[in-house]
Amino acid sequence: MSYVEAVKSLKESKYIPLYLLFGNESYLIQDLQHKIIQSVLDEEPEQGMNFNAFDMEETPIQEAILDAETFPFFGDRKVLLLKNAQFFKAKPDKTKVEHDLSVLEKYLDHPVDHTVIIMMAPYEKIDERKKIVKKLKKTGRVVKCESPKEYDLKTWIDMLAKDLGIHIEPKASQKLIEEIGTDLMSVQKELEKFSLYVDEGEPITMDVVEKLVSRHTESSAFKMIDALMKKDITEAISVFKDLTKRNEEPIALVALLASQIRLILQCKLMKNKGYTKQQMDKQIKAHPYAIKMALERERYFSVEQLYEMMTLLTNTDEQMKRGEMEKELAFELLLYRFVEKRSAK
Numbered sequence: 001m002s003y004v005e006a007v008k009s010l011k012e013s014k015y016i017p018l019y020l021l022f023g024n025e026s027y028l029i030q031d032l033q034h035k036i037i038q039s040v041l042d043e044e045p046e047q048g049m050n051f052n053a054f055d056m057e058e059t060p061i062q063e064a065i066l067d068a069e070t071f072p073f074f075g076d077r078k079v080l081l082l083k084n085a086q087f088f089k090a091k092p093d094k095t096k097v098e099h100d101l102s103v104l105e106k107y108l109d110h111p112v113d114h115t116v117i118i119m120m121a122p123y124e125k126i127d128e129r130k131k132i133v134k135k136l137k138k139t140g141r142v143v144k145c146e147s148p149k150e151y152d153l154k155t156w157i158d159m160l161a162k163d164l165g166i167h168i169e170p171k172a173s174q175k176l177i178e179e180i181g182t183d184l185m186s187v188q189k190e191l192e193k194f195s196l197y198v199d200e201g202e203p204i205t206m207d208v209v210e211k212l213v214s215r216h217t218e219s220s221a222f223k224m225i226d227a228l229m230k231k232d233i234t235e236a237i238s239v240f241k242d243l244t245k246r247n248e249e250p251i252a253l254v255a256l257l258a259s260q261i262r263l264i265l266q267c268k269l270m271k272n273k274g275y276t277k278q279q280m281d282k283q284i285k286a287h288p289y290a291i292k293m294a295l296e297r298e299r300y301f302s303v304e305q306l307y308e309m310m311t312l313l314t315n316t317d318e319q320m321k322r323g324e325m326e327k328e329l330a331f332e333l334l335l336y337r338f339v340e341k342r343s344a345k
Helices: 003-011 026-040 061-069 101-109 131-139 150-163 170-180 184-197 206-212 217-229 233-245 250-272 277-283 288-298 303-322 327-343
Strands: 018-022 051-055 078-083 115-121 141-144
Touching (some): 018 131, 026 078, 026 115, 026 184, 051 061, 131 141, 150 170, 170 206, 170 217, 217 327, 277 288
Parallel strands (some): 018 115, 018 141
């Protein structure tokens, strides 16, 4: 089941005794968790007597199930939140507690009607072949909370904006995506900020986004690459200076720039072999939006230049860590050398 389907089910007031929320999109997991609690309890979520949370890395599942079977103090229902339910992974991590999953399996056969259990597995994948997961699908809801696809991003932004009672113009929405990327939690925070800035009924325009949006480090790294594409050393250094003002460490920026250049190189090599964008999405461990950004830039660099840039990044990283050169100076020299490589194309 998807996040959207789960939200629709909640609106239909269908009672579900157990939920398993998994996936790589923490915003959706937290948001759905909040919506489930609100739908079950009349009181403020996570503050009332009928709510309890357990960390499955510290508490055995059998203890949580014992709590589930006890009646609520007040009201008809209570909610239990089980965090870090890593035992749903194909290869669970070792923890200091031992989980007797047979207790959970028995509970799934006859869940009590006064408790709703929300199990959170913030991992990209779970092992859906496990007997316990199959049982969960019959008794409760297994909800996949994954990052929205590239073509869904604007729809998501419109939906989040609507929830805040604001309207964002298409160009402004695109600008927000360029600055923030696909992190829905960051998008939500930016939209909340915009909603406080504009008057009631006033749309969020491109000017509002450019004025208020928080510059994210990853998008700034792509801006640096864009400046290198144009051989604009002044702009590249300006982006770097802006990042240092926000206390970004030069060594961390070298690592970030290396990951972006590596992604561009990977996309270029695969494109040269005839891979399609869809095939790259499956092969490369990166968000499809990041791959799209890399593909838009790969044609400005030759394979040789990208390899040379990776070598320069490695050398600069070593110089910084050995203390052979002041970090900011080393990074600026790196940018100058990148521009030289571009000019040599």
